[in-house]
Amino acid sequence: MxxxxxxxxxxxxxxxxxxxxxxxxRALALQFHPDTSTAPDAETRxxxxxxxxxxxxxxxxxxxxxxxxxxxGLAQEPALVVKHTISHPTIPRLNEEQVxxxxxxxxxxxxxEIKRLPLNLSLAIDRSTSMQGIRLQRVKDxxxxxxxxxxxxxxxxxxxxxxxxxxxxxxxxxxxKAYAKSRVSTIRSxxxxxxxxxxxxALSEIDRWRxxxxxxxxxxxxxxxxxxxxxxxxxxxKAAGLRKIGISTMGIGQDWxxxxxxxxxxxxxxxxxxxxxxxKVTNFFRDCIHNLSAIVARDLxxxxxxxxxxxxxxxxxxxxxLERLRPDGETINLGQLGTxxxxxxxxxxxxxxxxxxxxxxxxLDVIADIPALxxxxxxxxxxxxxxxxxxxxxRGQPPASIVGIxxxxxxxxxxxxTMEELEQGHIERASQRLETMATRLLxxxxxxxxxxxxxxxGRLARTGHLSPEGRKRIRYGTRSLSTLPKEIGYD
Amino acid sequence: MIKCPSCGKSHPENTLFCDECGVYMLAEGQxxxxxxxVKDVLWMETDLEAADAAQTTSSxxxxxxxxxxxxxxxxxxxxDKEINIGRLDATSATFPEIDLTADQGLEKGVSRRHxxxxxxxxxxxxxxxxxxxxxxxxxxxLTPYLPHALSDNDEIRLSKLxxxxxxx
Numbered sequence: 001m002x003x004x005x006x007x008x009x010x011x012x013x014x015x016x017x018x019x020x021x022x023x024x025x026r027a028l029a030l031q032f033h034p035d036t037s038t039a040p041d042a043e044t045r046x047x048x049x050x051x052x053x054x055x056x057x058x059x060x061x062x063x064x065x066x067x068x069x070x071x072x073g074l075a076q077e078p079a080l081v082v083k084h085t086i087s088h089p090t091i092p093r094l095n096e097e098q099v100x101x102x103x104x105x106x107x108x109x110x111x112x113e114i115k116r117l118p119l120n121l122s123l124a125i126d127r128s129t130s131m132q133g134i135r136l137q138r139v140k141d142x143x144x145x146x147x148x149x150x151x152x153x154x155x156x157x158x159x160x161x162x163x164x165x166x167x168x169x170x171x172x173x174x175x176x177k178a179y180a181k182s183r184v185s186t187i188r189s190x191x192x193x194x195x196x197x198x199x200x201x202a203l204s205e206i207d208r209w210r211x212x213x214x215x216x217x218x219x220x221x222x223x224x225x226x227x228x229x230x231x232x233x234x235x236x237x238k239a240a241g242l243r244k245i246g247i248s249t250m251g252i253g254q255d256w257x258x259x260x261x262x263x264x265x266x267x268x269x270x271x272x273x274x275x276x277x278x279x280k281v282t283n284f285f286r287d288c289i290h291n292l293s294a295i296v297a298r299d300l301x302x303x304x305x306x307x308x309x310x311x312x313x314x315x316x317x318x319x320x321x322l323e324r325l326r327p328d329g330e331t332i333n334l335g336q337l338g339t340x341x342x343x344x345x346x347x348x349x350x351x352x353x354x355x356x357x358x359x360x361x362x363x364l365d366v367i368a369d370i371p372a373l374x375x376x377x378x379x380x381x382x383x384x385x386x387x388x389x390x391x392x393x394x395r396g397q398p399p400a401s402i403v404g405i406x407x408x409x410x411x412x413x414x415x416x417x418t419m420e421e422l423e424q425g426h427i428e429r430a431s432q433r434l435e436t437m438a439t440r441l442l443x444x445x446x447x448x449x450x451x452x453x454x455x456x457x458g459r460l461a462r463t464g465h466l467s468p469e470g471r472k473r474i475r476y477g478t479r480s481l482s483t484l485p486k487e488i489g490y491d
Numbered sequence: 492m493i494k495c496p497s498c499g500k501s502h503p504e505n506t507l508f509c510d511e512c513g514v515y516m517l518a519e520g521q522x523x524x525x526x527x528x529v530k531d532v533l534w535m536e537t538d539l540e541a542a543d544a545a546q547t548t549s550s551x552x553x554x555x556x557x558x559x560x561x562x563x564x565x566x567x568x569x570x571d572k573e574i575n576i577g578r579l580d581a582t583s584a585t586f587p588e589i590d591l592t593a594d595q596g597l598e599k600g601v602s603r604r605h606x607x608x609x610x611x612x613x614x615x616x617x618x619x620x621x622x623x624x625x626x627x628x629x630x631x632x633l634t635p636y637l638p639h640a641l642s643d644n645d646e647i648r649l650s651k652l653x654x655x656x657x658x659x
Contacts, residue, residue, distance in 0.1 A: 087505070087507065088505055091505065092504075094504055096492065096503070096504065097503050097504075098503050098504035098505045099502075099503045099504065099505045099506050099507075100505065101507065350503060398507060398517075402507070403507060403515070406507050406508045407508060407513075407515065409508070410508040410509070410510060410513040410514075411513055413510045413513075414510075414512075414513050417510075417511075436512050436513065437513065438621070439621060440513040440514075442604055442620065442621075443585065443603075443604070451636075454621075454636065
């Protein structure tokens with residue numbers, strides 16, 4: 001059963017004065033009085049407001065309620081801030097469904113001081129023959145970068161894999177950095193690529209130290225296809241996710257299986273990345289380590305309860321990168337949240353507004369564990385309200401933040417459709433769509449990506465295929481539209 | 492339901508972007524560049540080597556002057572950055588250096604991002620940016636996205652809008 005949050009009900013802070021509570025109550029009671037309000041849920045809402053005021057206006061009852069809140073974990077200042085923006089705060093009354101876009105930003109409170117959690121990190125590196133030369137050298141440099149970053153409390157292990165896996169450094173805390181680097185220098189390339197071997201060895205190293213007070217994570221780096229073990233890899237990733245081990249995957253060059261690496265990352269709540277040149281490995285490792293050590297919240301979920309006349313049409317993560325979210329019932333799993341990486345979401349809600357007045361479109365519960373504060377399932381609730389009106393000209397310009405995000409999402413969705421059409425063999429349509437996509441990208445000033453799209457559109461029309469490199473450029477490029485700075489690297 | 496002004500797909504009321512063609516539903520529509528009828532087109536020969544070799548002139552130009560033939564209006568721009576030619580449109584963040592809105596650009600079929608002039612080595616090159624109605628250099632239509640050498644006194648035509656280029 002839900003704990004009633006009377007302060008949220010009256011939209012006041014738990015430290016509000018009796019006068020503030022009285023004022024808030026009067027305004028809301030007026031707004032939702034069943035005799036005057038036209039909001040569809042006015043009556044229940046009015047009752048809840050009455051009930052909240054009855055408790056909070058009585059000093060004795062309020063003190064008792066406050067004690068109960070402490071027990072129920074509601075009394076703390078929430079560690080996460082939830083901010084929302086609505087595309088159309090006022091919508092016309094219509095006899096058909098209309099769209100309302102909802103932008104949700106979740107980030108840790110600014111004054112929150114959090115000590116970083118120790119890492120339990122394993123690095124699994126592909127050392128197959130194709131990694132030979134500059135690639136392997138860059139990966140070794142990047143590995144040394146990680147080793148230099150580690151504190152005594154961090155646990156680190158290093159695995160290499162080809163047809164089989166070797167444990168170069170078994171999982172241990174307080175590693176001897178000079179020794180670790182000398183072990184890194186002994187890595188030689190040979191053999192094929194079997195990702196499962198590397199995953200299993202690395203996961204068992206992580207499992208030896210696994211603890212809820214650590215960030216348990218696997219970074220997997222490969223440049224090749226794995227054959228025959230794809231499904232097992234995904235199963236292992238799923239199981240790792242359940243054990244709270246995240247897996248970040250990274251593909252170098254153009255021959256690896258982007259779908260598989262994406263799926264491994266998605267199943268475990270990690271992230272997948274593509275780099276076109278080995279010189280970027282260090283950047284990726286640095287970002288990865290930085291994000292892992294800045295984790296504030298874990299098991300972040302958003303539960304959206306919509307008004308009976310509304311339904312969730314689509315949901316996307318916007319930052320740190322673009323991703324289509326697949327809600328599990330009313331709940332969306334979002335993984336972890338870092339200090340300097342707000343989680344931005346965009347929902348499009350279809351609403352059938354046939355009655356005038358205020359409409360409580362959605363009740364959003366953001367729930368997360370804050371391990372550094374030892375808080376479990378901390379919850380903050382947000383109500384989204386809009387007005388249904390008959391007056392013309394009430395629509396106005398939607399906020400620039402929403403338009404900007406939607407313009408990038410539109411391209412992201414075109415990319416999704418292109419890939420779908422390709423899989424279904426609609427070559428011509430996919431090629432045309434890529435061309436249109438290039439125009440939109442030019443409009444946004446994304447010249448590099450636009451050129452790649454145009455090039456691949458031509459190639460598709462001529463040969464019926466995308467180049468493996470172009471395909472990755474487009475997939476990962478559109479996904480990073482919202483965030484990544486544009487940089488070009490060369491080997 | 493509302494219809495996308497670009498591709499005609501139906502969307503629920505209030506939709507801001509068409510997910511079929513990616514167009515911003517509020518901004519496009521009336522301000523879209525219409526495709527104009529053209530009869531015979533002489534295409535520029537796509538000889539890359541010739542285009543690259545054509546530029547062996549002495550001192551590189553510093554300034555470029557575009558003279559709109561219909562109105563006589565002159566636009567002077569520096570060539571140390573690339574010069575975009577088209578129509579200003581804030582909603583799609585298009586701010587061309589040579590803005591032809593005032594020269595009946597829309598009516599004459601000029602795209603918002605129509606063409607681009609950029610420096611390569613000592614020479615200047617013009618490139619059509621996949622415009623709806625095409626870019627012509629001295630009467631010959633340019634292949635989109637293929638830069639072509641630009642010389643003093645060349646005539647550029649964007650759809651139906653002509654201008655003379657003076658370098659110096």
